[in-house]
Amino acid sequence: MVLANLRTRYPYHDAHLFQSGDVPVDPTAAHPAFGNSFDWHSSVHSHWTAVQLLEYFAAADGHGEICERLREALGRNLTEAHVQQERVYLCAHPHYERPYGWAWLMRLAASLQISHITTLDPARAALRDLAEVIAANALRWLEQLPGPIRQGVHSNTAFALTLMAEASAILGFAELEDVITYRARSWFAGDRSYPQAWERSGNDFLSPGLAQADLMRRVLSAEDFHTWLQQFLPGLAAGDPILHVVDVPMTTDGAISHLHGLNLSRAGMLARIVSAETRAAQWLLDQADALYVASVDEAVHGDYLATHWLATFAWEAATSIDGARTANGRI
Numbered sequence: 001m002v003l004a005n006l007r008t009r010y011p012y013h014d015a016h017l018f019q020s021g022d023v024p025v026d027p028t029a030a031h032p033a034f035g036n037s038f039d040w041h042s043s044v045h046s047h048w049t050a051v052q053l054l055e056y057f058a059a060a061d062g063h064g065e066i067c068e069r070l071r072e073a074l075g076r077n078l079t080e081a082h083v084q085q086e087r088v089y090l091c092a093h094p095h096y097e098r099p100y101g102w103a104w105l106m107r108l109a110a111s112l113q114i115s116h117i118t119t120l121d122p123a124r125a126a127l128r129d130l131a132e133v134i135a136a137n138a139l140r141w142l143e144q145l146p147g148p149i150r151q152g153v154h155s156n157t158a159f160a161l162t163l164m165a166e167a168s169a170i171l172g173f174a175e176l177e178d179v180i181t182y183r184a185r186s187w188f189a190g191d192r193s194y195p196q197a198w199e200r201s202g203n204d205f206l207s208p209g210l211a212q213a214d215l216m217r218r219v220l221s222a223e224d225f226h227t228w229l230q231q232f233l234p235g236l237a238a239g240d241p242i243l244h245v246v247d248v249p250m251t252t253d254g255a256i257s258h259l260h261g262l263n264l265s266r267a268g269m270l271a272r273i274v275s276a277e278t279r280a281a282q283w284l285l286d287q288a289d290a291l292y293v294a295s296v297d298e299a300v301h302g303d304y305l306a307t308h309w310l311a312t313f314a315w316e317a318a319t320s321i322d323g324a325r326t327a328n329g330r331i
Contacts, residue, residue: 001300001311002053005037005046006073008308013039017093030089033082038308041101041154045312048108050074051115052315058116075119083126087133094137099160102134106167113170128171135173138164142179148187150212152204152262158188158211165218181219188212189220192231196242205261205313209233209242210269217276229277236284243270243287245294254305260295264313267291271320275327285324292317 012035014027028035037043054070057063090096097105109131112124148157161180168177194209213232217225233242243266248259270288274280292314299310 001307002046002050003069003073005308006077009036033077033086041097041104042309044101044108045104048111049312049315051111071119078120078123080122080126083123083130087130090133100154102138103160103163106131106134107163110167110170131171135176139176139179142183150208152201152206152208156206156211158215159206162215184215184219188216193234194232196240199241203255203258205258207242207266210266213273214269217273226277245291251306252303257306260298260306260310261313263291263295264317267317268320271324275324288321
């Protein structure tokens with residue numbers, strides 16, 4: 001499914017800002033690297049997923065054909081010239097894909113920074129340059145943003161900051177990492193008794209509450225995070241709305257199919273929270289399993305409006321659950 005996404009040019013959705021006198025934009029010319037996978041941010045994180053899959057299969061025996069297909073798809077899109085053209089576009093449109101696409105691009109650049117895929121060496125440097133542009137834009141944005149955006153969709157601040165913080169640590173963007181830590185603590189550290197009943201809206205693919213907790217596990221010490229989590233989600237129990245497996249009534253509607261992403265993103269966030277909170281009850285990890293199982297099939301067998309992006313969230317959930325099992329001594 002990831003390979004199919006990297007090769008699919010149309011349909012393509014692009015939120016391009018036109019100024020007076022601008023001529024129509026061909027998205028495949030403006031985005032030679034990421035003009036696929038239905039939209040720019042989905043393309044970026046599909047490339048990130050392809051890198052993760054290539055690393056995974058390259059570490060095992062007997063997967064040479066899969067690895068070659070992944071290398072070919074990545075190499076065709078992520079040329080140095082293609083990434084430089086993406087940089088030109090983002091310099092000309094500094095608010096483009098803020099903050100969700102920004103966060104995934106930084107994460108893609110970070111993954112290549114530590115990758116063993118030598119065939120992508122030229123793109124590695126170009127992606128780091130693009131990530132530096134985005135990091136500078138993010139610093140200005142965080143200086144001006146008066147408060148966090150708590151919606152369960154692309155604009156969610158906590159989700160983007162979590163990915164940016166992870167990438168900044170790898171890329172050595174110390175100033176941005178420090179600002180993210182400061183903003184996260186100033187915006188979220190005082191939150192108490194999160195109103196779970198407000199989740200979910202009709203087209204969320206992120207849990208605002210769990211996204212916030214996922215960020216705080218990065219910026220607080222283990223002891224401080226334990227205290228904060230007990231106050232943020234006091235008396236967390238199996239029947240709580242924030243842990244529910246969501247029924248998805250329609251999969252061919254792009255917005256409603258977001259709810260499959262909500263199941264998968266909740267699974268991944270919950271598993272990472274369990275990994276950080278060593279005193280968490282094991283039933284929380286079982287709940288993460290249930291959330292994953294409920295929607296993983298849609299990531300590979302569903303309508304294109306779902307499959308163009310769900311594969312990334314399925315992979316993230318699966319690896320986070322495996323990581324939590326290891327951290328908690330479970331097989």
